[in-house]
Amino acid sequence: MSRGRPAEMPEAGYRAPQRLFFDDGQCRVRFTSEQDGDVIDYDFGLFAVARPIQEALARAFDAHVGPSGEVNSVSAAQQTFLHLGRFLDFLATDQRAPSVPRDLVPRHLSEYLLSRGEAPTAVREASRLRSVLRNVEGLTPQFAAKCAEGGLIRRDAGGSRGSYSLAEEKAILDVARRTVRSAAGRIRKSRELLDEWRQGRIQRETDPKLYEYASILDMVETNGELPRNKWNGALATWIARHGTVASLTTQLHLSVSEACAITILLVRLTGENGSTIIKAPAAFHRTDGEAGPLSTVQVDLSKPRRGRRRYMTAALSDLPPWAAAPQEDGELSARDELHTPFGLYTLALELTASARRIKGSDRLLVFWVPTATAGPRHKRAAVVKPRHQPGRGFRDQLSVSAVGYWGARLNLVAEEPGPDGEPQRLIVGTGRMRLTHTVREQKPVAHTRQTLADTYLRRDKTSLREYQKVVADVLDKEVLKARTAGRIQRLTPADVAQAIREPEAVARRFGVSTEVMRLLVTRDADTVLAACTSNSDSPYSQPGEPCRASFLKCLECPCARAMPHHLVVQVAVRDMIEERRAHMTALRWAERFFLPFTQLEDLLRRAGERATARARRQVGEAERELGRRLLDGELDER
Numbered sequence: 001m002s003r004g005r006p007a008e009m010p011e012a013g014y015r016a017p018q019r020l021f022f023d024d025g026q027c028r029v030r031f032t033s034e035q036d037g038d039v040i041d042y043d044f045g046l047f048a049v050a051r052p053i054q055e056a057l058a059r060a061f062d063a064h065v066g067p068s069g070e071v072n073s074v075s076a077a078q079q080t081f082l083h084l085g086r087f088l089d090f091l092a093t094d095q096r097a098p099s100v101p102r103d104l105v106p107r108h109l110s111e112y113l114l115s116r117g118e119a120p121t122a123v124r125e126a127s128r129l130r131s132v133l134r135n136v137e138g139l140t141p142q143f144a145a146k147c148a149e150g151g152l153i154r155r156d157a158g159g160s161r162g163s164y165s166l167a168e169e170k171a172i173l174d175v176a177r178r179t180v181r182s183a184a185g186r187i188r189k190s191r192e193l194l195d196e197w198r199q200g201r202i203q204r205e206t207d208p209k210l211y212e213y214a215s216i217l218d219m220v221e222t223n224g225e226l227p228r229n230k231w232n233g234a235l236a237t238w239i240a241r242h243g244t245v246a247s248l249t250t251q252l253h254l255s256v257s258e259a260c261a262i263t264i265l266l267v268r269l270t271g272e273n274g275s276t277i278i279k280a281p282a283a284f285h286r287t288d289g290e291a292g293p294l295s296t297v298q299v300d301l302s303k304p305r306r307g308r309r310r311y312m313t314a315a316l317s318d319l320p321p322w323a324a325a326p327q328e329d330g331e332l333s334a335r336d337e338l339h340t341p342f343g344l345y346t347l348a349l350e351l352t353a354s355a356r357r358i359k360g361s362d363r364l365l366v367f368w369v370p371t372a373t374a375g376p377r378h379k380r381a382a383v384v385k386p387r388h389q390p391g392r393g394f395r396d397q398l399s400v401s402a403v404g405y406w407g408a409r410l411n412l413v414a415e416e417p418g419p420d421g422e423p424q425r426l427i428v429g430t431g432r433m434r435l436t437h438t439v440r441e442q443k444p445v446a447h448t449r450q451t452l453a454d455t456y457l458r459r460d461k462t463s464l465r466e467y468q469k470v471v472a473d474v475l476d477k478e479v480l481k482a483r484t485a486g487r488i489q490r491l492t493p494a495d496v497a498q499a500i501r502e503p504e505a506v507a508r509r510f511g512v513s514t515e516v517m518r519l520l521v522t523r524d525a526d527t528v529l530a531a532c533t534s535n536s537d538s539p540y541s542q543p544g545e546p547c548r549a550s551f552l553k554c555l556e557c558p559c560a561r562a563m564p565h566h567l568v569v570q571v572a573v574r575d576m577i578e579e580r581r582a583h584m585t586a587l588r589w590a591e592r593f594f595l596p597f598t599q600l601e602d603l604l605r606r607a608g609e610r611a612t613a614r615a616r617r618q619v620g621e622a623e624r625e626l627g628r629r630l631l632d633g634e635l636d637e638r
Helices: 051-065 074-093 106-115 122-133 141-148 166-198 208-223 245-249 256-270 274-278 304-309 334-338 341-351 353-359 400-410 430-441 449-457 461-484 493-501 503-509 514-521 551-556 564-583 586-607 609-618 621-631
Strands: 028-032 039-043 296-302 311-317 560-562
Touching: 028 051, 039 074, 051 074, 051 122, 074 106, 074 122, 106 122, 106 141, 122 141, 166 208, 166 256, 166 341, 166 400, 166 430, 208 245, 256 274, 256 341, 256 400, 256 430, 274 430, 341 353, 493 503, 493 514, 503 514, 551 560, 551 586, 560 564, 564 586, 564 609, 564 621, 586 609
Parallel strands: none
Antiparallel strands: 028 039, 296 311
């Protein structure tokens, strides 16, 4: 998937929206909903505990519900605040009420949880409370251990927020693709039948049953509603014999389960938040003019918790022909419709077109739900109202929890067994699927590379071992490459002094002509990190053609010679590569920079500690700018 403008990155001097308010006696946390952008302030100053406790719990709450936290909905944030409030009220009544975080002892948590033991939601409350308390700074090791015990928060099990394994990811995506493929086949077939009926190719006289069925489809496609008896709301008899309201309506419209399947696929293909995909618009721009070699649409997305930088443009692209996915069974092309962001987005546009018109919505995902159901558990309403408004069963706001309920009905099994050794259900969610995309692709989506490394990859316990093994394999390969690659020859200051007096002798010793030696001494053959003795004999280009390789390749090129004056730039570039290690994923750094870093380390070691230290003191802005351009690829020939 290519991206035109994945997200607007912070400008110089940008500051994230303020979330903590401690001035003027305040102790508030500002929460922004990921789903609808609602802003709510939670006031910890209302609780009758010491100020340090208020602030510590406020900071912990912010870490839990903030942009990198575990909570992104208003209801979950409110429930978490409610649990914290009960705990703080409990602390305020204790005879030895704590005044600072280190005063919290295991007894406080144990007695509070014991007091809530009879509550219907005690297990969930304990889990949420412990999740927040672990973020409190200044806790004693004993209290921190108490927060981590109990087994109520099973992060490493099937309910973990870690990424999916390859097998788990495949199982989820396979089911989702089958679901979408079935929906597309059903809706397209019904539309073909409806088109034939509207064009008069189906006659009542020749096929009355099919004619009657097609006329029902016409009502479903036109306004999404079917005639009912006024006194009890039941379907008319002539319609009921063709099926139920649900079976007939979903012949032309997506069900909530199918909308969930499309959502989980788009999250995996784009790496965007589930709530961002759910609210994705139907409006788009074709940057390829519908004639380019790579089909692409640009879609404006919104992520409310980014504050004033909430809006971003995502480019959803098809796969190029050389990257085509293997053909699968079914009516749809696997490459065009189910394995690419462009294909899935345009398919969703197609399948929801009439529902969007009926609903009057501008969103991508519009689906139909039975109006006699209440909530995700589908409890039947006691009374069915006889008056029906056209389009009342259509929705364009899928809840993130609906994806979880859909996933629960799949009855997939997690790869790792539970604590008791028994198989456990695989929890399906948009958050874990987004994390899976991030881990697999190793590219930031609507966040920085620093956030990718620190927030997503480093905290992902599910893939940590697998990731470490991949990095280790890459490092082993780079080490082998460094050992087999040739070491470039290095001239010492003594060699340069002799070359000025006796150029022929030094030239023979270093395998170059006398003229080339003069060019080396006068610095007329310099590249960036070394000097080149023969630009037309490069191992990276055709014989006789100019070398077009990156200047980093000079570190292993037989045509390169390192001169004493190169040491300053070599030190600067070596240090800049080491600095970038903290701002890149370990895998990306190993792939791109480990080999030149090792080669520069070798050159500095050969130069000696005193010469290297002196060169490091001489590094200035010019050397750092040259190093930056080299590492950013600005000096590479395009």
